Amino acid sequence: MFALNDVSKVFARRAALGPLSLNVPAGQTTVLIGPSGCGKSTLLRLLIGLFAPDTGAVYFDGERVTPATARAIRLRVGYVIQDGGLFPHLTARGNVTLMARHLGRPRDTIEARVNELAELTRFPLDGLDRYPHQLSGGQRQRVGLMRALMLNPDALLLDEPLGALDPLVRAELQAELRDIFRALAKTVVMVTHDLGEATFFADRVVLLRDGRIVQEGSPADLWHRAADPFVTRFVQAQRGPEVPA
Numbered sequence: 329m330f331a332l333n334d335v336s337k338v339f340a341r342r343a344a345l346g347p348l349s350l351n352v353p354a355g356q357t358t359v360l361i362g363p364s365g366c367g368k369s370t371l372l373r374l375l376i377g378l379f380a381p382d383t384g385a386v387y388f389d390g391e392r393v394t395p396a397t398a399r400a401i402r403l404r405v406g407y408v409i410q411d412g413g414l415f416p417h418l419t420a421r422g423n424v425t426l427m428a429r430h431l432g433r434p435r436d437t438i439e440a441r442v443n444e445l446a447e448l449t450r451f452p453l454d455g456l457d458r459y460p461h462q463l464s465g466g467q468r469q470r471v472g473l474m475r476a477l478m479l480n481p482d483a484l485l486l487d488e489p490l491g492a493l494d495p496l497v498r499a500e501l502q503a504e505l506r507d508i509f510r511a512l513a514k515t516v517v518m519v520t521h522d523l524g525e526a527t528f529f530a531d532r533v534v535l536l537r538d539g540r541i542v543q544e545g546s547p548a549d550l551w552h553r554a555a556d557p558f559v560t561r562f563v564q565a566q567r568g569p570e571v572p573a
C-alpha cells in the first residue's frame with residue numbers, strides 16, 4: 329500500500345531519516361517503534377507528502393507521492409496527528425466534518441457518517457457539540473479517530489494516538505482500537521514508543537534508531553530474535569505486558 333525506496337529526509341543538514349526502504353502491506357497493521365527523535369513522525373509525514381523526501385521516492389497504491397499527487401492521496405489516507413491536533417475553535421462535530429464540508433459532501437451523508445463513527449468509536453452523541461477543551465483526553469482521541477475515518481480512507485496513519493492518556497483509559501482505548509482496526513480491515517500504520525503496545529497491535533513491527541531501520545518483523549521476532557544488541561536493550565528496557573510465544 330505504501331513503499332519507500334531509498335528515502336531520506338534531512339533537517340538543518342542532519343539526516344533525520346534514512347536512507348531507508350520499506351514496504352507497508354495492505355490490510356495489515358504495521359507499527360513503527362523506536363526512541364524519541366528516531367524519525368517515526370517524519371516517516372509518517374513522508375507517507376502522505378506532508379514532507380518531501382530529499383532522496384528517493386515514496387509510493388502510495390502504486391502512485392508516486394509528489395506535491396502534485398499529495399492532495400488526492402491525503403483524501404484516501406486518514407491521519408491521527410501526534411497530540412491530537414484538533415482545532416480548538418471547532419466543536420467535535422466541526423472537527424470531524426471539516427474536510428467533508430469543504431469537499432461539498434451532502435449534509436445528510438455527513439450527518440449519517442458522523443453518527444456511524446460515533447457509534448464505532450463509542451463517542452457519546454451529546455459530546456459532538458462540545459469543544460475539545462470540554463472533552464476528556466480519551467474523548468479527544470476518539471474525535472481525532474473519527475476525523476481520520478470520516479472520508480472512509482483506504483489507509484489510516486496514527487502518530488502515538490494513546491501517548492497522552494492515563495493507563496486505564498489507555499488500556500480501554502487500546503482494546504477498542506484493535507477491535508476497530510480488525511473490523512475495518514484497513515491498512516494501518518501506527519507509531520508508538522511502547523513495545524507492549526506495538527506487540528498488542530502489530531502484524532509487523534519496524535524498529536527505528538537514529539533514522540534507520542534496525543529490525544523489521546513480527547512482534548515475536550523482536551522479542552525472541554533480536555537483530556542486534558540495540559534491539560535486545562530496547563526490549564529489555566520495556567518489559568511489556570504481552571510476551572508472545
Ligand SMILES: Nc1ncnc2c1ncn2[C@@H]1O[C@H](COP(=O)(O)OP(=O)(O)O)[C@@H](O)[C@H]1O
Pocket residue numbers: 339340344362363364365366367368369370371
Ligand atoms: N520540522 C522539523 N525541522 C527540523 N528538525 C525536525 C523537524 N521535524 C523533526 N525534526 C528532527 O528530526 C528528527 C526526527 O524527528 P521525529 O520524526 O519527530 O522523531 P520521533 O517522532 O521518532 O520522535 C529529530 O531529531 C527532530 O528533532
Ligand SMILES: [Mg+2]
Pocket residue numbers: 368369370410487
Ligand atoms: Mg513523533
